[in-house]
Amino acid sequence: MMKRLTVSLPGRDYEILTGRGLLDSAGEACRAVLPGAARIGIVTDSNVGPLYAGRLVRSLESAGFQTAVITVPAGERSKSMAMLEQVYDELLAFGLTRSDAVAALGGGVVGDLAGFAAATLLRGVDLIQVPTTLLAQVDSSVGGKVAVDLKAGKNLAGAFWQPKLVLMDPDCLDTLSDAVFADGMAEVIKYGCIADSKLLSRLAAAPGRAAVMEYVEELLTTCCQIKRGLVEQDERDTGARMLLNFGHTLGHAYELAGGYETYTHGQAVAAGMCRAADLGVRLGISPPEVSGRIAALVRAFGLPDAIACTMADYAAAVGLDKKGDKDQITLILLSELGRAVPWKTEKSKVLHLLEELAL
Ligand SMILES: NC(=O)c1ccc[n+]([C@@H]2O[C@H](COP(=O)([O-])OP(=O)(O)OC[C@H]3O[C@@H](n4cnc5c(N)ncnc54)[C@H](O)[C@@H]3O)[C@@H](O)[C@H]2O)c1
Ligand SMILES: [Zn+2]
DSSP states (O other), X not given: OOEEEEEOOTTOOEEEEEOTTGGGGHHHHHHHHOTTOOEEEXXXXXXXXXXXXXXXXXXXXXTTOEEEEEEEOSSGGGSSHHHHHHHHHHHHHTTOOTTSEEEEEESHHHHHHHHHXXXXXXXXXXXXXXXXXXXXXXIITSSOEEEEEETXXXXXXXXXXXXXXXXXXXXXGGGSOHHHHHHHHHHHHHHHHHHOHHHHHHHHHSOSHHHHHHTHHHHHHHHHHHHHHHHHHOTTSSSGGGGGGTTHHHHHHHHHHTTTTSSOHHHHHHHHHHHHHHHHHHTTSSOTHHHHHHHHHHHHTTOOSOXXXXXXXXXXXXXXXXXOOTTEEEEEEEEETTEEEEEEEEHHHHHHHHHHHHO
């Protein structure tokens, strides 16, 4: 059974289709949203391409599209200006025109890189997101943020470029490593924390990858519905969308502490959510049980509930936070499990509280 969710944005509505085996009917679905396109340039990475590009190519070709597969090395390093230029060159060599499209087949790295290429090449061509990691399916493929990393930092060159269609085949998740699956679970838990306490109870009742895969289509739809709601209210990320940052500001400190190598994004966010929960409890904004429940849940999915870091790392993360202006910062806290609230305060106050928590 295929699930269908519409993201409604002024003049740019698009659908998120979710279904096991959907990869094999991608052609039909793409033809419906790209009636006049002749070519689709598929951007993928060196892990995903060998596993899934063949099926996508066959399905697209049977719907009358010409295809080319552009494969970048797997990993965050490919989200670079150098790789972007290579992708532009290969898409142009393939003969891509403004009436054609780019498909991103892979995780968030490919989605962000191919998405930014689509947003900018020839002043913008249509984009199809075909996310293959849990993180990309619940988070990065929806909402239109696309970017590459610069030497100065992650995601610093980017755009808002909504896809024409998002195609999610949960069968693709079967080939993920446990670590990459757990990374996506951190974002799933985040959605539960900010917007859906029932989701948290369901995850806690039967934790683990196998149990989650039993109802994965429903899970993906639940998460995408939450993200869709926030994106529809705040496409450009100046308000409601910031609730998605729960766990991310403090998570950033752990990413810094590990030099972006030691801890994965999901691990850092998991520990960040736990620390943010502690702050909420400490401030009397969250009920006391919130901390323990989030910590137990992240541990049940193989994620850390704490990561050691220095006050300097916290200071850097708080200072660098994109949402903070001047000396103020907005942290996302929980007023209860399943409900997030922005909390605006002095950066120094956050540091002070974190110091106290560490004692
Ligand atoms: N645009 C957004 O809104 C947004 C949101 C969150 C994260 N991101 C970005 O997403 C990126 C992280 O995404 P990610 O966690 O998906 O990482 P990723 O794209 O690097 O994928 C993780 C690993 O899994 C492999 N892989 C992907 N699909 C697979 C499959 N089906 N089977 C086997 N292996 C597979 C990849 O090759 C890679 O080695 C970061 O760059 C982050 O900045 C963007
Ligand atoms: Zn995240």
